[in-house]
Amino acid sequence: MTARVLIVDDLLPNIKFLEARLSAEYFDVVSATNGPEALELCRDGRIDIVLLDVMMPGMDGFEVCTRLKADPATMHLPVVMVTALDQPADRVRGLECGADDFLTKPVDEIALIARVRSLTRLKIMLDELRARASTSANLGLASQEPNDGARGRILLVEDRPSSAERIVASLRDFHDVEVETHPPDALFRAAENSYELVVVSLNLSEFDALRLCSQLRSLERTRTIPILLLAETEDRPRLLRGLDLGVNDYVLRPVDRNELMARVRTQLRRKRYADSLRDNVQAAIELAVVDALTGLNNRRFLETHLAQALDQSAHKGRPLSLMILDIDHFKSVNDTYGHDAGDEVLKVFARRIKRVLRSADLVCRLGGEEFVVVMPDTPLAVAQRVAERVRAVVEGEGFPIDDARMIPVTTSIGLAERGSDANADALLRRADKALYASKSAGRNRVTAAAA
Secondary structure, three states, X not given: OOOEEEEEOOOHHHHHHHHHHHHHOOOEEEEEOOHHHHHHHHHOOOOOEEEEEOOOOOOOHHHHHHHHHHOOOOOOOOEEEEEOOOOHHHHHHXXXXXXXXXXXXXXXXXXXXXXXXXXXXXXXXXXXXXXXXXHHHHHOOOOOOOOOOOOOEEEEEOOOHHHHHHHHHHHOOOOEEEEEOOHHHHHHHHHHOOOOEEEEEOOOOOOOHHHHHHHHHHOHHHOOOOEEEEEOHHHHHHHXXXXXXXXXXXXXXXXXXXXXXXXXHHHHHHHHHHHHHHHHHHHHHHHHHEOOOOOOEOHHHHHHHHHHHHHHHHHHOOOEEEEEEEEOOHHHHHHHHOHHHHHHHHHHHHHHHHHHOOOOOEEEEEEOOEEEEEEEOOOHHHHHHHHHHHHHHHHOOOEEOOOXXXXXXXXXXXXXXXXXXXXXXXXXXXXXXXXXXXXXXXXXXXXXXXX
8 A cells, every 4th residue: 555645844854754764665755844835735636644743933733734624625634743742732732633643753663654554544445435426516415524523422342340431431421432341242232333433442351452443344334433442552562553453543541531532523523524425425326226206216227237137037047027117198197287296196106016016026217107117036927917916006096196186097018028038128128019019909908028
């Protein structure tokens, strides 16, 4: 894994030291000697992570970080502050400015590389999500940056009661904290509940905390939950290993309450932002394959699904039937009662036919007033009986077009069964030909295509 790292420091020897160490690990390194220069490089869009000195003349590191996090073009850049300041108040100030971590001078080279790699992985993941969601704005689904880290649901994994009590006391006024004292059960609780953060003690008495972290990262349902480690100063080698495993952050004991609160808030903000991106990607996918009016899958989805269903049917030697439905005289509904009434008829029609069909049957809106049903494991004779039930349920009750009026609606149906060629286009053509026969014969009837 490589990345472009920006080193911001007003002292050239400091830049040269960090540059040499990062270049040896095959990172691409650029540098700036002051805040305005760093901001300009970051706005250029080709920086992946920023190592930022705090004590600089003019614009200090806190102000640079604040400006980076306030600019939509740079707010997602990971920032590590490199400083001689080592007091909890300084770390809290930096975290409140948006910094992701601190490295204290003189810099521990192993810790430097581990943190850069960890934050680079995070940046790559978020960049991928942002790229996938980039079309959402055109669909009216532009994501909003959640700007709060309040009232999160947190799972604390700690088997020492006194330590658990202190952590809960620090967080309970602002978050909902649940404690798991039996580490093997923590994975199951995390998978079954909607936690936004898991806080794990690295010093569990009878269980390897890093194994739990690894399991959380390997399980799909917990893979995206951020992990915060509680560790002793002498645990640094295991901490670095944890960062390699995907741990998001850590707090050293004795735990400073303000620092803990700031780091928890940072992780909650980041998770909520990533979740909003995933939701927008999913919504964009659904818009691409779902008919907005009826909630059924659309033609695009049908084309992919039908080809796969036919392949499976042929491979297993199982039957597959296809039904095409057309609402009779639908144009007159629009012309007589208006397009709003026509839309209501389409929605009720979709709900009504779905009630008759099996969950295994795929119902799609082909376009206009035409619908398609793909029926796996269904021979033509059975499909005819199902189609007749569909026809009857459509005809059997009027369709509401407003609060007071009901109108009669019927449907014509064409059926076809998979032939030896297992070709989607051929199957659709045969079913469509059968539908035309139903219409020609007077509508409101079912016709099956010849095999």
